[in-house]
Amino acid sequence: MKIRLIEFAHGRSGDKGDSANIGIIAYDDIGYEILRKYLTKEIVKEYFSGICLGDVDRYELPNIRALNFVLHNALGGGGTVSLKHDAQGKTLASALLRMEIEISEEDYKKLKLTKKITV
Amino acid sequence: MKTKIRIASGQGFWGDLLEAPYWQVTKGPIDYLVMDYLAEVTMSILQKQKKKDPNLGYARDVPELMKRILPICLEKDIKIVTNGGGVNPYSCAIEVKRVADSLGLRNFKIGVVLGDDILHRIDEFLQMGIDLRNMETGESISNIKSNLLSANVYFGSQPIVEALQQGAQIVITGRTTDTGITLAPMIYEFGWSYDDYNLMAAGTVAGHVLECGAQSTGGNFLGEWESVENMAEIGFPIAEVYPNGDIIITKHENLGGLVSIETVAEQLVYEIGNPEEYITPECIADFTSIQLEEVEKHRVRIFNVKGKPPTEFYKVSCSYFDGYSAVGTLTYSWPKALSKARKADEIIRRRLEMLGLQFDEIRTEFVGYNSCFGKLAKEIDEDLINEVVFRIAVRGKDYNSVERFGREIAPLVLTGPPGVTGFAGGRPRASEVVAYWPSLIPKSLVQPQIQIVEV
Structure with a gap:
């Protein structure tokens, strides 16, 4: 089953030099379990290929049901040097929330039961 | 309490x-x-x-x-x-x-x-072997010392x-x-x-x-x-x-x-x-x-x-002069707004090349289409696009090249694709690029001072 992240999560992104960080936050525990299970470092790196030119770090914050991704070399040289319209990576969280992930039918059913918002 | x-x-x-x-x-x-x-x-x-x-x-x-x-x-x-x-x-x-x-x-x-403010103390630190190396790249600050604009703990x-x-x-x-x-x-x-x-x-x-x-x-x-x-x-x-x-x-x-x-x-x-x-x-x-x-x-x-x-360290934030940049924009309307903007990009890049201008980077984005999501932007039926802002930016060490780039935007209006507007703001100006240099310094080397101003 396919589901877009924005259907069960929100988030925020920003910059630190040439790295961008994206925090993705699930609305509930089931959502967080699904994020944790499916939103791997590899998937995120692949998704942002050509945008993030360096490594991707992934951290877990189960206490606030969030994953934090740090995308290295992702902002065209960083805040003040970058020629990008979005030099600070402010919209990268939205870009990631637009991602569609493939999840098992069982997980999908669980998620539908507790889902907080739809788009 | x-x-x-x-x-x-x-x-x-x-x-x-x-x-x-x-x-x-x-x-x-x-x-x-x-x-x-x-x-x-x-x-x-x-x-x-x-x-x-x-x-x-x-x-x-x-x-x-x-x-x-x-x-x-x-x-x-x-x-x-x-x-x-x-x-x-x-x-x-x-x-x-x-x-x-x-x-x-x-x-x-x-x-x-x-x-x-430790801008005036950089040489002193270098002599002590504290090279305030860049936390991201590992380079010593001596590489950019002559271009430093600020250094603060x-x-x-x-x-x-x-x-x-x-x-x-x-x-x-x-x-x-x-x-x-x-x-x-x-x-x-x-x-x-x-x-x-x-x-x-x-x-x-x-x-x-x-x-x-x-x-x-x-x-x-x-x-x-x-x-x-x-x-x-x-x-x-x-x-x-x-x-x-x-x-x-x-x-x-x-x-x-x-x-x-x-x-x-x-x-x-x-x-x-x-x-x-x-x-x-x-x-x-x-x-x-x-x-x-x-x-x-x-x-x-x-x-x-x-x-x-x-x-044991304080973070230090330095900034230094790192060349020039300029950004130009033009707005293209339906029909084929995106195709026109892409054509304009092709034309101006060819002209910059013919002029032999030197840049470290030229970047094109189409606002209304891909300026936020880059490669992740989804293809859309071009007939549904009402308008697109063609945004082109350059960066380089050579002031004259960046300045000349600024004079190549407006000419596109009469020498490029049709249905274009939004050039009234004047020529894009070459502005100084201030780059950021994060590093660390041992806490023992810098002491804050308090001064009281009585009113």
């Missing part, structure tokens, strides 16, 4: 909502108003202003704001802490004193925190606490951590020990939630943003702090915005790296220990925050 204090965020950056600090001091009770004005680039801008006039180099919004709020703050005994002193906190204090004099306000003290809460202990009503600092300006009042009021790393971490987390203003009270909220009420009068965050380190994040009742677990959580993940190691001069806070609880509407409790001892 007070049983609780209310610390209100008034500004999240230089350029933030000007009404916010006024609302914070008038729309409900607070004890402290804290205002963050400094971003990475801000220091270099201020350094330039100070070069032209030695009495400048601070956020000029500060004295202007004081005209409006100082009488109120003195009457209500609200203390103010701000890093708006930039690279010249003393002159900022003198200007605030002048404002107070003109309003007939007296009998209070302004504490000034100095010593963070991020002090923490300690000098602010000392200024408060000396009776300051207002504390004006230079480069201070965004979190330190919020943590300092807690240490001062509750007598927290610097060795209690859990309390240091709790105050630091509160500082992180406050440091970007309304970003924790419903501004820039990616969750259910449409449910945020009265954003026009959005309430900036207030941290209600208890001696045991419990924090309630809230806002004035009669202002708009939203304080929920979701809005606070979004701010918690903002601009963080490893959540287990949020490093400040006071501690290493563990963001994975933070517990959030919605105790009432618009009241979120933060508790259980854990911290570890800090490192």
